[in-house]
Amino acid sequence: MSYLPFVLAAWIFLVGIFGIVRSRHFIHLVVSLSLTQSSTYVLLLSIGYVKHGGAPIFKDVPLGTKAVDPVVQALTLTDIVVSVTVAALLLAVAIEAKKHAKTMNPDELRPVRG
Amino acid sequence: MDVLVPLPVAIPLLSAAALTAFGFWCGRRLDDLVAIVATAATLAVSLLLVFRSSDHELVYWFGGWRPRNGFALGISFVVDPGTAAIATLVATLGLAALIFSWRYFDEVGTLFPVLMLVFVGAMCGFALAGDLFNLFVWFELMSVVAYALTGYGVQHAGPLEGAVNFAVTNSVGSFCILFGIGFLYARTGALNLDQIGAALAGRRADGLVIVAFTLLVGGFMTKAGAVPFHFWLSDAYAVAPVPVCILLAGVMSDLGLHAIGRIYWTVFSDTLSAGDIRPVVVGFGLVTAIVGGLMCFLQRDLKRMLAFATISNIGAVLVGIGLLTRSGLAGSIVFLNTNGLLRSAAFVAIGILVRRFKSGDELDLRGQGRRAPIAGVVFAAAGLALALLPPFGPFLANALVVDSADTLGYGWVPPLLALAAVLSAGTILRAAARIFGGLGEAKDPLFSHEPEESQAEPADSRRVSQLLLWIPAAALAVVGLGLAFIPELAGHALRDAGRLLDRSAHAREVLHGVAPPATPTPSYSPSATAYAYGAASTLGALAFAxxxxxxxxxxxxxxxxxxxxxxxxxxxxxxxxxGVVGDYVAWLTAGVALLGGLVAVMVR
Known part of the structure; x- marks a missing residue:
């Protein structure tokens, strides 16, 4: 098993975090967050990877056929659902912010300070 | 298998689905009533589970997928009195919040009770889940609902900002948790907590295990609001509607800590030795307790003040868990339940003030509270009990932690815990004296400025019946104070903690269905030292007020x-x-790095 997918996952995670830290725009913030989350997909799928393994569908195949791990795929699917929910919620907030506070910069929402 | 086990999750979630489908055709009051009845039923079932699980764990395998030869393919709920007590706490606070919102909101859509029900169900599920996959699913469900509830008043800038900070920071925390779960699964091929623990047991902790532990604990600390992961918490709790704050501050934060305790003992206890982890977690806990207390003192906005008091309390609970002893864990269980109830009671009292006087500001409200005496009594009583006044719950919990710290040679911990209680409870008492007694000065430049815009709170001058506002406040305070008078409360907590501590017995019970022999309930009475700390911190809090x-x-x-x-x-x-979310995420990353570095140094 190569280390490359794990390095890639860490890289995407850090790039995403960098994007969030530097973000000055709502849409940019949401995209950065989704990017960070996609690092978890890469990690989970590479954990379940089996060389020459097929899709984990066990209908009409002989017992013992190699397949990738379905558990991490289920985790990834759950994760994608979560990602979409959070992105939708944040984008809804962005619309409200644009409507009421007339800004797309999260820092300008008259934050609570101190 | 006990058929009651899935009900604390099923009842609220099914009622939420039904309300979503049919709620728009019913009136608001009918919606509220359905939600209240469902939450009350959840409360009854959870309370029943506390008693049913008193002798042995109740393990429920969904769909009858029991483990074979110690290999769990199915998913489980594991109920012991501690987790059932948390589910009870969730339902109690949910019930209080729904009753309070009956009169608190003038207008609220059908979606509010629906979201509250989902929130209650998700938190119960998180408390009871027995494997990492479900822990993650419930964690995400309760987080997403909490973001939505925080930003419920979308027409104001404050809630929007609080919801964004909450959502982004906690999402990053949950990615950390997911990374940790992935690593553990990669190493052990298991998701069930006890099965992972069995696979890791006796092996030397290598880099992967340390990283997995760090990411899990860091993620859960983000949810709990431990320093330096806490920044989102004060922003979110300061702007969320009061009924939501009851659940957020009362139990959601503590759930993160509960998960840390549970995961350490079932998964890591035979790999990472307690002696290595203890100083790190206790250190984080103490810093949290003190920083929370200091920031609490600097606030004039009551909700923000209580948010920092929550952080301070979280620190104390984290110290109890971090001592990694039976007595410390028992103390943290008692702390979590009683403090949660008392903080929620204080939040309801604030809600009454906001509803009545259109302000949640300590200085603006000076002396006005005389017209709401019940809120004042509740607020002051919560403050006194949180100041570790004997014989109430926080004192009892602190006594357990003090005992444990003294035995371990951590004698310097209890004075710092008492100091944190002085800072946070003293501030609550200060606010109580100023608002309800009219004491103190009318201006103080030291305090943080209140955000200018009015908050997303109801603002009409219509006089409404106050009864439904007072009942939850008084009930939460009475239950919170009264818990300490349950006979042998500390003994039960000790016995419950002892069951979690024995990893191999716990694993045998969950994976092989072998119940350990019943243990007698130890009897416990606080030591003289504990009384000394209790008296000192109560007097100290009064002086600090x-x-x-x-x-x-x-x-x-x-x-x-x-x-x-x-x-x-x-x-x-x-x-x-x-208040800038980028800064918070940077702190989170730094915090995780610090935590991981410290654990790695201690283990090597």
Whole structure:
């Protein structure tokens, strides 16, 4: 098993975090967050990877056929659902912010300070 | 298998689905009533589970997928009195919040009770889940609902900002948790907590295990609001509607800590030795307790003040868990339940003030509270009990933690815990004296400025019946104070903690269905030292409240000297809480790195 997918996952995670830290725009913030989350997909799928393994569908195949791990795929699917929910919620907030506070910069929402 | 086990999750979730489908055709009151009845039923079932699980764990395998030869393919709920008590706490607070919102909101859509029900169900599921996959699913469900509830008043800038900070920071925390779960699964091929523990047991902790532990604990600390992961918490709790705050501050934060305790003992206890982890977690806990207390003192907005009091309490609970002993864990269980109830009672009292006087600001409300005496009594009683006044719950919990710290040679921990209680509870008492007694001065430049815009709180002058506002406040306070008088409460907590501590017995029970022999309930009475700490911190909190009220009457020389020493650190501490989400995520990353570095250094 190569280390490359794990390095890639860490890289995407850090790039995403960098994007969030530097973000000055709502849409940019949401995209950065989704990017960070996609690092978890890469990690989970590479954990379940089996060389020459097929899709984990066990209908009409002989017992013992190699397949990738379905558990991490289920985790990834759950994760994608979560990602979409959070992105939708944040984008809804962005619309409200644009409507009421007339800004797309999260820092300008008259934050609570101190 | 006990058929009652899935009900604390099923009842609220099914009622939420039904309300979503049919709620728009019913009136608001019918919706509220359905939600209240469903939450009350959840409360009854959870309470029943506390008693049913008193002798042995109740393990429920969904769909009858029991483990074979110690290999669990199915998913499980594991109920012991501690987790069932948390589910009970969730349902109690949910019930109080729904009753309170009956009169608190003038207008609220059908979606509010629906979201509250989902929130209650998700938190119950998180408390009971027995494997990492479900822990993650419930964690995400309760988080997403919490973001939505925080930003419920979308027409104001404050809730929007709080919801964004909450959502982004906690999402990053949950990615950390998911990474940790992935690593553990990669190493052990298991998701069931006890099965992972069995696979890791006896092996040397290598880099992967340390990283997995760090990411899991860091993620859960983000949810709990431990320093330096806490920044989102004060922003979110300050702007969320009061009924939501009851659940957020009362139990959601503590759930993160509960998960840390449970995961350490079932998964890591035979790999990472307690002696290595203890100083790190206790250190994080103490810093959290003190920083939370200091920031609490600097607030004039009552909700934000209580948010920082929550952080301070979280620190104390984290210390109890971090001592990694039976007594410490038992103390944290008692702490979590009683503090949660008392903080929620204080939040309801604030809600009454906001509803009545259109303000949640300590200085603006000075003396006005005389017209709402019940809120004042509740607020002051919560403050006194949180100041570790014997014989109430927080004192009892602190006594357990003190015992444990003294036995371990951590004698320096209890004085710092008492100091944290003085800071946070003293501030609550200060606010109580100023608002309900009219004491103190009308201006204080030291306090943080209140955000200018009005909050997303109801604002009409219509007089409504106050009864439904007072009942939850009084009930939460009475239950919170009364818990301490349950016979042998500490003994039960000790027995419950002892069951979690024995990893291999716990694994045998969950994976092989072998119940351990029943243990007698130990009897416990607080030591003289604990009474001394309780008395000292109560007096200290009263003195500190007086200091907060009449600070400016101190001699000028003294004040100048204090200003020279304290001004810069205070300004620096305030500046850290910048309200900018990018900063918070940077702190989170730094916190995880620090945690991982410290654990790695200790283990090597």
């Amino acid at each position: 007086g200091f907060g009220l009449y600070r400016r009457r101190l001699p000028i020389v003294l004040r100048r000297a204090a200003a020279r020493v304290a001004d810069r650190p205070v300004a620096g501490l305030k500046a850290l809480h910048s």
